[in-house]
Amino acid sequence: MRERIYFDCFTYIGKFTPKDENQLYSIDHLLSEMKRCGISYALTVHTLARDYDPIIGNKTLLEEIKSHPEIIPCFVLMPDITGEFPDVDSYLSDNSIRAVKLYPKLHRYFFDEYTCGKIFRLLEEREIPLFIEAGRGFDERYNQATFAEIDAICSNHPNLNVVLQGGRWEEARRIFTLMRKHRNLYIDFSSFQLNCGIEYLAENFGAERILFGSEFPLKSIGAARAFLDYSDISDEDKVKIAGDNLAKLLGIKLYRLDDSLGDELIESAKRGERIKVQIIDAHAHLGDENEIVSGYTPLIKSGIDFVFKRNEALGIKKCCVSSWLSIWADHKLGNEITLKAIRKYPDHFIGYASFNPVYVDDWEEELNYWFCVKKFKGIKPYYPKVLISYNDKRWRKLFEFGNKFKLYALLHPSDNFVDEVDEISSLYPDLDFLLAHTGIGFKHARDLVYIIKERGNVFFELTFTNVPDGLIEFLVEEVGSDKIVFGTDQPMRDPAPQLGWVIYSRISVEDKRKILALNMERIIKRSLI
Template structure:
């Protein structure tokens, strides 16, 4: 792994904090034209960075969906505007009715919505009971797909309550297998049930083995603890692929590309539930070669979708990036003077109940140098789920080896009691730890329990940063920040619930992880101000690029982005956790 990483760095010309990687296409206006077959023959990676990745989003939904609150993005015009901002050429789109209500209505509506938009490719969903409900046989349904140039089908198994067994769906699969029609499997229900680790892996593997000519793409809310099942499914099924909006894991793109090949991955966002920013930057900044990035960005999907006739590439002249941060997000090329301060990171090799690739400290240091992270507030994995003393020792060891990069935080478990908590704080201080991490939500201790104040008292007495997964009610956090005024309180995950408290007290900040929806960053800045918002990656749980994306692409000023990504935490560290 390290040999491959270093080879990548040499090949890409990455030295120190400066990068030399590839950019996405840019330009003025929104003109587009088709690229002919002869031009495509010469559009082959030859060691020179390609000028246009032709990014193709594999997973978007348009229409008034169940969770639309009256203000969120959801129309075709919204989607195309987003694509212009991010530099995304095309998208495969399902109608919300096909996703939530019944395929018959949504499948017809998406044809109307996409017919005058060359950048939009309609996708349908289908039920195994298509004959009984519509009078169309599976073969007739397939012929209707062909007539309407529909090249992909989504199976929303749990939303419409069916499974992947042979007796349930094989009559539907038969006409698809002959033509190698692309099938997406998505188990997430529209109301949010099954939003994480919901894939039926037995069903997926059986389906792929029964129908080896059908390309199958897993599309989920989030694959986290089940990612080891994904690995074994990749081993078993050469026709299995993954749409990336579900895979929020540190170095996940790199690991899958190395072990199973970049051809197994397709770029997809899950828009508008998720913004396109996270997955796009995770890809543009991935430490793989540019040929593989281009495959994942769009070429894999175009090849799979060309089962009937080839899909001509579109050339789109995108609006110029709004600032240097948007330019970095589109291209993966980070200026050497663009660096970041990170308030939320975990350390520890083999210290998670899911696989974290290349989590040894030397590999992590290479990653943070690649991404330009100057300082990271770091705490353990092991203490979240198991033995905090074991985890704190690992963090202390790693911080001592790389004190120029990491600020170590002692992670506590209030279940141990006040005496043990204080003993661990003293032990951590003796080992050079300079802050406190709390995560009672995971440990099973009440978030507003009295022993939370043991940690707050220590942070107050030593003028330290104390970061908590969740502080509880607004009344609870107001009580704490007003009582322990010499401590710097940080909420580890994005919220606007404390906005009113923050107007009254200056020692409370919010961490940026995660910013899931298309406008989440803008909404937080509007509620609390950019000066109270701190960039966090949730390293090594989440990819660094994934956390950067929503801020890089946010429709806020360059100055506000700089505050969030760098200046706020840098200034805090001149006063706290010295």
């Protein structure tokens, strides 16, 4: 088996805004995280080239990395429309540049043949790959191209290798269409955390077209590493994705660099081994009997058996789950799918009962059936679909029941989330509230910190595609590890990056154990049902 050398295709160094005071940004930060997570090389852009001036930013990049051969420069270019940019051919040659990135939206130029054709042709002739951020969904700030524009460039320049960076899992169908159409299109998986996304891409388009990418310092390198290391593909394909594919695109040879020794959880994760400590997933979903649930986005391998087997491979002992149907369209039919999972694997799945108040005819009957008879322990009122505020009187009977029997409720952010959580957590002190998707980012977390500190029945639940580097450390420092629970949101997102985010965080093993299981175990045991 060939040695696996990790080469991160998506990193930045340099100051950026807006920035939380806990976020990292410097070359020293990048080098430290690379060594800690076992990353030998990184392709890097300087934020000055993105946010201020490409020429100044590219020059600053070369100066900062000159004594660090493990950092490979990626230059930001722009078309010479107003005479501000030098001759691109000599500019790249003089600096021995093997990778280029464009920011047409940030730098306000058309991303088309007329405007950028000269750059496209030059890169094609010199076999230099073009990196472009697209398909970012919610994150429009750095969404630099449309899928139609990428389609046109790949069609007009079939020998130009184009790397799509930051594409999110929700855009799977559009991304798969382009991958199928264009052999010269590659993808990094920093935000493409589709359940079994690496396996699907490798099987359908070839492992050769997948690149390891983290988007550090915004995202956790450990999350990206776990996504690949726990993927169910061959060791040979993992070698390609880890670094060989990018090295081939850039025409460079890799040598494995020494990494630092981590705690026992990190070292197990590096080997892709089942984590030995207890893990409870506080936030998961299920599809139906089909392998793929269709509609909003494909939920690949989302059936009961596969979710169970995937959890077994990662070491997730228990899984608190609601079916996708129960939150998305029909809570009664969906709760029955959740019940099937509990019956089939009673020691593994713990049910969330979902409700849409406008379709509840008799609250007493439904609550008795799902909780007292069927023994569900969690409540899942799903605001993003029902659009009913949590302090609305239509939820009152549900929350009163949960408070009486000391249940727990998983709450997704609403339009007035802070005030609503503040109100209901005070009204129902014996009902534990898990605030879903803290991983949205630092601002979202900071807005909720005072409630977590103030109320013993309110907890942070982590999962989100953003996996912000440094956020878990911030939460532990602010509210303590006793007030945080682990979740994956599988099979929407693949569980491995979410697990890796916690495993590779810069906190103690004891804090990790609390977040991964002990806190949720305590919450579940409080239930009187």
